[in-house]
Amino acid sequence: DTPVLELVDLVAGYRSRQGPLGRSRAVRAVAGVNLAVRAGETVCLVGESGCGKSTVARAVVSLLRPIAGEVRFDGRDVTALDRAGRRDLRRQVQLVFQDPYASLNPKMTVHDLLSEAWRIHPGIVPRGDWDAEVAALLERVGLNPGHATRYPHQFSGGQRQRISIARALAVRPRLIVCDEPVSALDVSIQAQILNLLARLQRELGVAYLFITHDLGVVRHFADRVAVMHLGTIVESGQTEQVYERPAHPYTQALLSAAPSVDDWRAQEGEEIVLRGDVPSPLDPPSGCRFHTRCWKARDLCRAEEPALVRRDTDHPVACHFATDAHVVAADGH
Ligand code: SF4
Numbered sequence: 001d002t003p004v005l006e007l008v009d010l011v012a013g014y015r016s017r018q019g020p021l022g023r024s025r026a027v028r029a030v031a032g033v034n035l036a037v038r039a040g041e042t043v044c045l046v047g048e049s050g051c052g053k054s055t056v057a058r059a060v061v062s063l064l065r066p067i068a069g070e071v072r073f074d075g076r077d078v079t080a081l082d083r084a085g086r087r088d089l090r091r092q093v094q095l096v097f098q099d100p101y102a103s104l105n106p107k108m109t110v111h112d113l114l115s116e117a118w119r120i121h122p123g124i125v126p127r128g129d130w131d132a133e134v135a136a137l138l139e140r141v142g143l144n145p146g147h148a149t150r151y152p153h154q155f156s157g158g159q160r161q162r163i164s165i166a167r168a169l170a171v172r173p174r175l176i177v178c179d180e181p182v183s184a185l186d187v188s189i190q191a192q193i194l195n196l197l198a199r200l201q202r203e204l205g206v207a208y209l210f211i212t213h214d215l216g217v218v219r220h221f222a223d224r225v226a227v228m229h230l231g232t233i234v235e236s237g238q239t240e241q242v243y244e245r246p247a248h249p250y251t252q253a254l255l256s257a258a259p260s261v262d263d264w265r266a267q268e269g270e271e272i273v274l275r276g277d278v279p280s281p282l283d284p285p286s287g288c289r290f291h292t293r294c295w296k297a298r299d300l301c302r303a304e305e306p307a308l309v310r311r312d313t314d315h316p317v318a319c320h321f322a323t324d325a326h327v328v329a330a331d332g333h
């Protein structure tokens with residue numbers, strides 16, 4: 001079946017000016033990414049800040065035009081859509097941000113925030129049903145339906161994120177891109193929001209592309225995980241594969257540093273501390289883009305970029321010297 005979302009060799013970025021008089025240069029923050037999200041599935045894109053995750057998000061919701069490659073929705077290249085197709089895409093793909101307060105207009109009531117899109121996309125909810133539909137949405141996300149006349153500042157951070165989620169659901173999307181949706185929240189509230197998202201997926205079949213820097217957060221939430229480093233995906237697979245048998249040194253380092261993830265670390269021991277700074281996407285290292293920080297780097301790594309190679313079922317890894325530990329484990333040892 002055709003994935004809801006498919007990124008095909010996606011290259012995307014922005015222009016950056018170096019110094020006040022510097023010439024502007026194109027930064028390829030996303031340097032050739034392939035990724036698919038199927039209906040009703042949760043795919044997590046994980047990486048450090050600056051790795052290009054948010055640029056992926058912006059390209060997916062058409063805030064950014066790809067430099068090369070394609071963003072496909074239901075198998076169609078979104079840059080080739082006509083006016084009606086683009087409008088439909090804007091409804092079917094919704095974005096939930098890290099900071100709900102910045103994305104919710106403080107001068108609008110919850111009722112106005114949730115019904116705003118019904119003005120833009122007529123035909124979803126008839127005007128006479130708006131009050132009832134707003135109440136139903138609030139109830140669905142665990143908020144008091146009687147609070148529709150309140151303003152965003154009258155809610156807590158977690159409640160505001162529930163409002164953002166309700167607003168995304170109001171137009172009945174097939175895919176919600178969640179860009180660090182729980183990073184600004186307390187740990188106990190994070191779990192509540194993740195549980196809410198999981199329940200909504202079971203009830204509505206909506207798919208998520210969930211973007212986070214925190215592997216610990218998505219351990220029990222993601223169906224599949226893609227690890228992104230400096231504009232490329234270095235490893236992806238079923239959540240179990242990536243957490244229990246991480247094969248790329250960068251994934252291993254991220255996992256060893258995530259305090260709430262211990263299945264792999266319990267086997268392997270020590271936290272891996274990466275040396276040096278994250279290189280700039282303006283001037284990525286030659287060969288393997290991770291070689292300046294990788295403890296396993298050899299000459300080949302500086303000379304040649306490793307391809308994403310499938311190691312076991314649907315578990316591609318981009319490393320010349322990926323560990324084979326999990327292959328042994330798959331044999332029953
Ligand atoms: Fe490290 Fe080399 Fe593998 Fe890159 S290709 S992750 S530098 S071992």
Ligand code: MG
Nearest residue numbers: 049050053054
């Ligand atoms: Mg970001």
